[in-house]
Amino acid sequence: MARTEIRVGGLGGQGIILCGSIIGKAAAIYSGRHAALIQAFGPEARGSACSAQVIVADEAIGYPYVRSPDILVLLSQDAFVQFAPQLKPDGLVLYENELVQVQGKLPVTARALGIPATRFAEELGRRLVLNIVMAGFFTGATNLLSIDAVEKAVLDSVPKGTESLNLKALMKGYEYGRGLATPT
Amino acid sequence: MDRDGFPRVAKLKDGSSVEISLARAADGPALLDFYRSLSDEDRLVLTDDVTTPDWLARFLAKLDSGAATSLVARADGRICGEATLHRNLHGWSRHVGEIRLNVARDRRGKGVGYALAAGVVKLAIDMGLEKMVAYFVASQVAARKTFERLGFRKEAELARQVTDIRGIKRDLFIYANDVSHIWAAMEALVEDSRPHEGQ
Numbered sequence: 001m002a003r004t005e006i007r008v009g010g011l012g013g014q015g016i017i018l019c020g021s022i023i024g025k026a027a028a029i030y031s032g033r034h035a036a037l038i039q040a041f042g043p044e045a046r047g048s049a050c051s052a053q054v055i056v057a058d059e060a061i062g063y064p065y066v067r068s069p070d071i072l073v074l075l076s077q078d079a080f081v082q083f084a085p086q087l088k089p090d091g092l093v094l095y096e097n098e099l100v101q102v103q104g105k106l107p108v109t110a111r112a113l114g115i116p117a118t119r120f121a122e123e124l125g126r127r128l129v130l131n132i133v134m135a136g137f138f139t140g141a142t143n144l145l146s147i148d149a150v151e152k153a154v155l156d157s158v159p160k161g162t163e164s165l166n167l168k169a170l171m172k173g174y175e176y177g178r179g180l181a182t183p184t
Numbered sequence: 185m186d187r188d189g190f191p192r193v194a195k196l197k198d199g200s201s202v203e204i205s206l207a208r209a210a211d212g213p214a215l216l217d218f219y220r221s222l223s224d225e226d227r228l229v230l231t232d233d234v235t236t237p238d239w240l241a242r243f244l245a246k247l248d249s250g251a252a253t254s255l256v257a258r259a260d261g262r263i264c265g266e267a268t269l270h271r272n273l274h275g276w277s278r279h280v281g282e283i284r285l286n287v288a289r290d291r292r293g294k295g296v297g298y299a300l301a302a303g304v305v306k307l308a309i310d311m312g313l314e315k316m317v318a319y320f321v322a323s324q325v326a327a328r329k330t331f332e333r334l335g336f337r338k339e340a341e342l343a344r345q346v347t348d349i350r351g352i353k354r355d356l357f358i359y360a361n362d363v364s365h366i367w368a369a370m371e372a373l374v375e376d377s378r379p380h381e382g383q
Contacts, residue, residue: 125312
């Protein structure tokens, strides 16, 4: 039974939960698979630690918590420090490389791919879509979900009027992730 | 078609159609021809002298830098309308875009202006801008109505602010469309707070 454990970690206000929710929706609603989402917040809405646990599986999920993540999506240094030691030996870390420095806490067989997602989001016009860039990066770098499914999940999740910019953000991250996942 | 949805065909009120596309550097000569074809009456209150190669060079440089984004309408192989979104990439008005619109006289009243203006408004929202402004003089009644249909409202009126190309002073109407609520909804969505807390 294929079960992929994903942890999205960062700070409140970065859209961590929305990023996890989009991955889960893309899997469960638009890919015919099973997904579970657990959210964890700090005491403050903004700036405190925040994470989402997402399970994507081919069969029903009996235990919805992440024990040892296959994939980490990290948007803060604190999240890296907290979650990197839990990564599976052959796991994958996807990180915002202007916010996170990868420093010696990863298993030697793990892979780490960085993206300047904040800069990309700002270049697109809104730092706010940083999390959508990361969702696209996740999609391009992992091949766990199709871009069509994630695109539908984004359109289903974001407010009316913001769809176009969010889709641009998604594709920006997706193309960047594909480029890193399949180097020429 | 790219992700901005251009080029696209806009159906007009008289059953004809125009193609709306993003202006590129290669459109420069045709754009200059379009502006040179406008009568003095049509160029009465334009901000720039749009008939000179210097203007075109400055305009293309702004397109290249991202400080301007332009849509052109084409019919029968020629440009018959143009709308530009000007924006400050830095500074205190970086959330605001200014829209300028011109349509050939023989194409007015058919919906070309609305199609161009609606396209530019969408581009502005897609860029994350929170507010758009457009400037008019009193005689530009049809243009003001077009923008009102897109959500613009008169926000200020400055007396004797404009000197037209005949030297006559005119009052300037500043119209604005605040779309910040669209992004406020997105900000709420990425708040990462507990449901029913801190909302």
